[in-house]
Amino acid sequence: MGLIKGIEISKVYESGGERVAVLHNISLTVEAGDFMALMGPSGSGKSTLLTILGALNPPTQGKLLVDGIDVYGLKQERRADFRSHYLGFVFQQFHLIPYLTAIENVMLPLAILPYSHQEQREKAQAVLEKVGLGSKLNRLPNQLSGGEQERVAIARAIVNQPPIILADEPTGALDTATGQEIMELFRELNREGLTIVMVTHNEETLHYVNKTVMIKDGVIEKILVKDDAP
Amino acid sequence: MRLLDVALAHLKLRKGRTAFLLLGMVLCLGTLVSFYLLTHSLQAEYHRQLEQTGIRLLVTPEGLETGDSYLGVPVGSPVRSSQVLLPKEYFQEIRQLEMTGLDLVSPKLVLASEVMGRQVLLCGLDLQLERALQDWWALETGDFPKNAEEVIVGFDLAGSLGLKPGDQVLISGKTYLVSGILLPAGRGEDKLFFKDWEEMMSLTGVEGISLMELRFQVPAQQGSEDLAVEEWISSLEANLTGVKVTRVIDEREARQELLMRISQFAGYGALIVFLLNWLMIAVAMMSSVKERVGEIGILRAMGYRQKHIIKIIMLEAGMITGVGGILGFAAGVFLGAFLIHLLGGAGMNWAWILWLFLPVQVLSWLIGLTAAGYPAYKAAQLDPVPALRQL
Numbered sequence: 001m002g003l004i005k006g007i008e009i010s011k012v013y014e015s016g017g018e019r020v021a022v023l024h025n026i027s028l029t030v031e032a033g034d035f036m037a038l039m040g041p042s043g044s045g046k047s048t049l050l051t052i053l054g055a056l057n058p059p060t061q062g063k064l065l066v067d068g069i070d071v072y073g074l075k076q077e078r079r080a081d082f083r084s085h086y087l088g089f090v091f092q093q094f095h096l097i098p099y100l101t102a103i104e105n106v107m108l109p110l111a112i113l114p115y116s117h118q119e120q121r122e123k124a125q126a127v128l129e130k131v132g133l134g135s136k137l138n139r140l141p142n143q144l145s146g147g148e149q150e151r152v153a154i155a156r157a158i159v160n161q162p163p164i165i166l167a168d169e170p171t172g173a174l175d176t177a178t179g180q181e182i183m184e185l186f187r188e189l190n191r192e193g194l195t196i197v198m199v200t201h202n203e204e205t206l207h208y209v210n211k212t213v214m215i216k217d218g219v220i221e222k223i224l225v226k227d228d229a230p
Numbered sequence: 231m232r233l234l235d236v237a238l239a240h241l242k243l244r245k246g247r248t249a250f251l252l253l254g255m256v257l258c259l260g261t262l263v264s265f266y267l268l269t270h271s272l273q274a275e276y277h278r279q280l281e282q283t284g285i286r287l288l289v290t291p292e293g294l295e296t297g298d299s300y301l302g303v304p305v306g307s308p309v310r311s312s313q314v315l316l317p318k319e320y321f322q323e324i325r326q327l328e329m330t331g332l333d334l335v336s337p338k339l340v341l342a343s344e345v346m347g348r349q350v351l352l353c354g355l356d357l358q359l360e361r362a363l364q365d366w367w368a369l370e371t372g373d374f375p376k377n378a379e380e381v382i383v384g385f386d387l388a389g390s391l392g393l394k395p396g397d398q399v400l401i402s403g404k405t406y407l408v409s410g411i412l413l414p415a416g417r418g419e420d421k422l423f424f425k426d427w428e429e430m431m432s433l434t435g436v437e438g439i440s441l442m443e444l445r446f447q448v449p450a451q452q453g454s455e456d457l458a459v460e461e462w463i464s465s466l467e468a469n470l471t472g473v474k475v476t477r478v479i480d481e482r483e484a485r486q487e488l489l490m491r492i493s494q495f496a497g498y499g500a501l502i503v504f505l506l507n508w509l510m511i512a513v514a515m516m517s518s519v520k521e522r523v524g525e526i527g528i529l530r531a532m533g534y535r536q537k538h539i540i541k542i543i544m545l546e547a548g549m550i551t552g553v554g555g556i557l558g559f560a561a562g563v564f565l566g567a568f569l570i571h572l573l574g575g576a577g578m579n580w581a582w583i584l585w586l587f588l589p590v591q592v593l594s595w596l597i598g599l600t601a602a603g604y605p606a607y608k609a610a611q612l613d614p615v616p617a618l619r620q621l
């Protein structure tokens with residue numbers, strides 16, 4: 001049945017009168033509980049596919065069903081609500097708001113939901129403790145290491161308990177050891193039931209996933225499935 | 231964590247910019263409020279003075295050549311036989327016009343005559359009326375005339391003729407008693423003889439009026455003086471043929487009026503400051519949106535609606551203009567009080583200042599709303615995908 005179903009998705013960017021076809025007729029199913037990697041050369045359309053799966057980027061053609069919802073059939077503002085409830089994003093450059101502390105950054109997704117300040121704090125603190133930053137709640141992003149910032153970004157992505165995490169090269173800016181720690185964290189979250197789709201360049205991270213989708217020139221080249229994900 | 235906290239945190243991050251924008255608000259509203267208060271107070275003071283002195287109009291014959299003048303107003307050349315006079319009936323007719331606010335009419339007849347071998351000017355008037363009109367009229371020595379056989383003499387003229395109260399003086403073949411000498415006024419009347427108008431007409435056989443001074447009560451509605459004056463003048467000129475009507479403004483009134491106009495004008499200057507301030511906030515908010523494109527992308531990815539983005543930007547501008555509105559109002563009241571004290575306006579009316587508070591706050595919120603409206607709209611319209619790529 002598939003938690004995320006992309007059906008014959010194509011994407012054409014128009015920039016300055018020029019049409020760039022980035023994705024061609026891609027169909028892809030992500031099952032609940034999957035930890036999926038999207039791999040491929042630079043410019044192959046991985047990030048584009050991820051933002052389409054993330055309800056941010058309407059495809060030129062095709063359909064996206066998430067939990068049975070026709071995502072791009074929703075109106076703009078309803079689509080924002082959908083993201084708020086179903087998705088957490090983690091990006092390569094962490095994307096923390098520089099003038100908010102770690103805990104405030106994590107509280108951001110809750111600020112538009114009907115939680116009291118107290119509830120927001122408790123939830124944010126709980127996830128920060130979970131990612132191992134319980135002692136650095138009130139640091140500003142520039143007072144944290146890269147790995148720590150990435151953990152804050154992950155905490156922020158999961159604070160509203162969405163079923164899906166979308167990550168674009170989450171270890172791309174980290175050294176190998178730190179990258180491994182982050183991958184361990186993702187694996188732990190995945191084992192707790194989160195579905196994760198991650199764009200990666202790093203072969204080593206494939207060790208953690210159960211499915212790898214190879215993309216080249218906007219089409220799926222092959223899909224590798226591991227039955228016994230470690 | 232509320233959206234307000236996000237806006238507040240950003241304002242704190244950009245302390246310098248926040249302070250700068252706040253200062254702009256304080257300057258803008260400060261000048262606007264202070265000059266508004268000043269104008270209002272000067273107007274009140276002007277009105278209060280007019281209530282005391284009344285508004286005075288001068289009725290003279292039309293088409294006078296420059297010649298002798300009374301109180302600086304030309305009355306023709308009394309020496310010539312062709313002297314232009316108004317018919318003496320106008321004195322009665324004016325009062326029959328039943329003009330609103332008219333409370334005094336004082337006719338004067340100015341004639342040249344030879345007294346003690348000197349060419350002098352005689353001014354015939356109704357002393358009772360004239361004293362009511364010129365309440366500052368006072369005598370240096372002696373008394374005001376008790377009857378038409380007595381005259382008073384201007385200070386300079388008395389000096390040059392060596393006259394003092396009790397002296398006899400021969401005018402046009404009739405002997406008069408000098409009852410008093412006027413205090414020097416530094417003006418035309420220092421060189422005149424003053425005697426009864428009716429008596430002077432029967433003495434000289436010249437009948438008429440050189441000029442008439444009219445006093446009106448100031449209309450209750452502040453600021454409507456000019457309009458009332460226009461109406462009085464046109465009504466007089468329409469009903470009495472051959473007259474010219476001008477308003478008499480003494481120095482104190484003139485100064486007060488000038489101040490009032492300057493203050494009003496400064497108020498318009500404050501409007502320019504106001505526009506600049508508005509522009510400053512609009513530009514600051516626009517650049518704030520531009521430098522936060524990535525941040526807005528993150529929030530949108532997180533599920534923030536367009537209206538949430540609008541709210542954050544609006545709250546940011548709103549906090550500046552809201553706080554600026556209160557500080558600016560306070561600054562305006564203090565500056566206004568100082569200027570009023572300096573320039574001698576009527577005292578501050580605190581009830582009125584309280585009344586002014588709300589409109590000024592509404593105004594400052596409006597500044598924020600309109601200046602941040604477009605940047606906020608732009609921010610909400612940002613496509614999150616390219617916004618995120620910017621990071």
Ligand SMILES: Nc1ncnc2c1ncn2[C@@H]1O[C@H](COP(=O)(O)OP(=O)(O)OP(=O)(O)O)[C@@H](O)[C@H]1O
Pocket residue numbers: 013014015020022040041042043044045046047048049616
């Ligand atoms: N808004 C856009 N307008 C025009 N072209 C775009 C736009 N966004 C992306 N592209 C183009 O689409 C292609 C795919 O971009 P995408 O970012 O999806 O690639 P990617 O696989 O994520 O690459 P990388 O590994 O370098 O991140 C690229 O050639 C890119 O230049």
Ligand SMILES: [Mg+2]
Pocket residue numbers: 046047048168199
């Ligand atoms: Mg990419």
